[in-house]
Each structure stands twice: as C-alpha cells, then as structure tokens.
Amino acid sequence: MMRNIPYGKQHITSEDVEAVNKVLLSDFLTQGPTINKLEEAFAQYVGAQYAVAVANGTAALHLCALALNVKAGDKVITTPITFAASANCVRYAGGDVVFADIDPATYTIDIAKVRALLEASPKGTYTGIIPVDFSGYPVNLEAFRQLADEHGLWIIEDACHAPGGYFMDSKGKKQMCGNGAFADLAIFSFHPVKHIAAGEGGMITTNSKALYDKLLLLRTHGITKNPDLLEENHGGWYYEMQELGYNYRLTDFQAALALSQLSRADAGLKRRETIAKKYDEAFARLGIIKQQREAKHHNAYHLYVIEVDRRKELYDYLREAGIFSQVHYIPVHTMPYYKKLGWKKGDFPLAEKYYERCLSIPMYPSLTDEEQDYVIEKIKSFFER
Ligand SMILES: *Cc1c(COP(=O)(O)O)cnc(C)c1O
Secondary structure, eight states: OOOOEESOOOOOOHHHHHHHHHHHTSSOSBSSHHHHHHHHHHHHHHTOSEEEEESOHHHHHHHHHHHTTOOTTOEEEEOSSSOTHHHHHHHHTTOEEEEOOBOTTTSSBOHHHHHHHHHTSOTTSOOEEEOBOGGGOOOOHHHHHHHHHHHTOEEEEEOTTOTTOEEEOTTSOEEETTOSSSOSEEEEEOOTTSSSOOSSOEEEEESOHHHHHHHHHHHBTTEEOOTTTOSOOOSTTOOEEOSOOOBOOOBHHHHHHHHHHHTTHHHHHHHHHHHHHHHHHHHHTTTOEEOOOOTTEEOOOSOEEEEOSSHHHHHHHHHHTTEEOBOOOOOGGGSHHHHHTTOOTTSOHHHHHHHHHEEEEOOOTTOOHHHHHHHHHHHHHHHHO
16 A cells, blocks of 8 residues: 655755754854855746745735735736735735636636736726746746736736746747746745745745845835945944834745755756656546646646546545545635625636646655556546546
C-alpha cells in the first residue's frame, strides 16, 4: 500500500534545515541580513529590479493595494478562478471587486471580457486589474499592459503559482512572471504548497523605485529611520511614523528557508515539467480534456489540472485509493461574502462550468515515478470501470 499522496507538498532537505539553524543561532531572528539576501536573490531570479519580503502572499497583496492607493469607490477587475486573497486585497483597502470570466482554454482571466467591461463604462470607472498566473500559466501581460494603458489602469500580477514561468512577448523576448516589465507590482507566496516554501512568507517585486520605497515603509508600521526621509531629527533614537502601515515582516529564519529553497527552484521546475509531460501523454489517449497551453507560454506547473465529467466521483475514488486531489478553485464570486455584495451563481458561466469539472492531481517535485504511475493507473482504472 502506498502512503497518502497529496496534490502538492513541500520538500525540505538537510541543507534547508542547516540554513535555518544557522540563522536561529545568529544575532538576528527578524529584520536581519538574510531578508536582504533573499530579496536580492529573488529579484534576480524573476528579473525584477526590486523585491520586498513580507509575512505572506496575502499581506503582499494588501500592501500592493495600499501602495497603489486603492480606496473606497475604486473598482478593480480580477478573475473568479483564483484564491480569494487576489480579490480580498481590494476590499481590505475599501475598493470594490469586479470579476471578469475566464478563457476556457487557459483558465486565466479573458482579456476580451476585461476589454468589454472597460469599454462599457466611461473612462475612469476602473482603476486596476489583478490578473492571476493560474496554475503556473503566465498571463500575457504585454497585452494587458496595452489595455491598461488605454484606460489608465495599474496592474498587480498575482504570480503565486508561477515563479520561474515565462512567456515570449511580441518581440520574441522572454518575459519572466514577476519581472515588472508590464505589471506595476507582482506578488508571490512561500506557503508550503507553493514552489518555494518558508512555512509562511511572501514577496512583492517591482521595477518602480517609488512603489518600492512605499512598500518598505508600509511593511513596518509606516515607520522610517532613514535620515533623508525624516521631517525632523531629534537624535540617534529618532524615527517617524509617516503612513498607517502594518507589521508584515518576514522573519530571518523563514527567509533562510526560502533562500535555500530558491537555490533549488530550477531543479524543482524541471521535475514539474517532467511530471506534466508524463501526465499529458498518459491522458492524451484517455480523452480527458486537459489544460490547453500556447507554446509561447512556459508554465511553472504549480498545479496540474484535468477536466472530467464525473469530477466528484473521481475525487472520491482517488481519495479511497489514498490520492488526495483538490479543486482549484471554487469561483470567488460564489462565496457567501461576495454573494452578499451582489454577485451570484450564473454571473460567470465559463468559470462555473470549469469549477464543475476541474481536479488538481498530484504535482510536486518530490512525487516519485512510482507514485505518479500509481496516480495515472488509478485515474485510468476509474474511466475503464
Ligand atoms: C497562495 C495564494 C495567495 C495567498 O498567499 P498566502 O501566502 O497563502 O497568503 C494569493 N493568491 C494566490 C493565487 C495563491 O495561490
């Protein structure tokens, strides 16, 4: 009997443990030098100029909304097929969320639907867009930037699923998720199910110095000690609270874990690709509808999603066999909180149809060949019954 196989899982090595131990025995548990090292390494990894480490991906989204001055009355567009935090950050800052349906081929927000929304209202109605690189599939941000510029919008790229993912732009240039070339800000999560695990943790990347400075301030209570920024200066102890910020810091030992994991990120991506390819080939013959991808988009495979007719039956069948698949996601607009705000079932038929059929099957670098074979065999046997 196999041990239980989840849909996603962290992988901790003895190097990871050693890196954390080293920080635990150092002078800094938080706000120390490892944070800066992680920020530099991460910025370099995704090709952005600046990176700001924060407590988790949700805090990253909240700070982005604040840095972009989201306020009451602002309308921000996002996808219903995402983790609720992608939408919630707008609400934290007092703004309104407007959803746009997905492209059934990629499961990401459909730019045609976003364009239709924007063109149906006077300019200035909307202030921003939050596209999500769902499952690791990079959204074409070049196209979104063009649309955003036409309507004076900012873009926050929710790249939680996609560190290492990229697409080729219209000039044939490789554009890494989170590189800040098209989005104003991008965010990542270091939750254990994501590519880089730190227990909890998040990162914001940007190419804007002004946004970077603002994020640094907001991350620690809005407090600065930087002599260049102070309005007054009473001496060595002096600091000022200039904005209403939060404590959204990451600890140094979490940063050490994330940094150690980041050094293996490419190897992890390769393994995810190999797993995806094997699933692709195994299911091609079964006639299961699976995720379609444009060759230009290089998926980071946070998830491997299949679409099937008898989804609940398959979910239960796999569970019985010790395979814990998952559903990503229950459409956000159908959550009771968003229903209270006026959204309802039926608003986004493509997202809702996708939800009826989707299943995320095991996808993580430490999934063994035997385990994957077992998953494939069980899925096949379900359809052959
Ligand atoms: C995980 C996730 C988040 C939130 O990250 P946390 O670190 O769990 O707060 C936001 N958006 C998406 C798409 C995610 O997958």
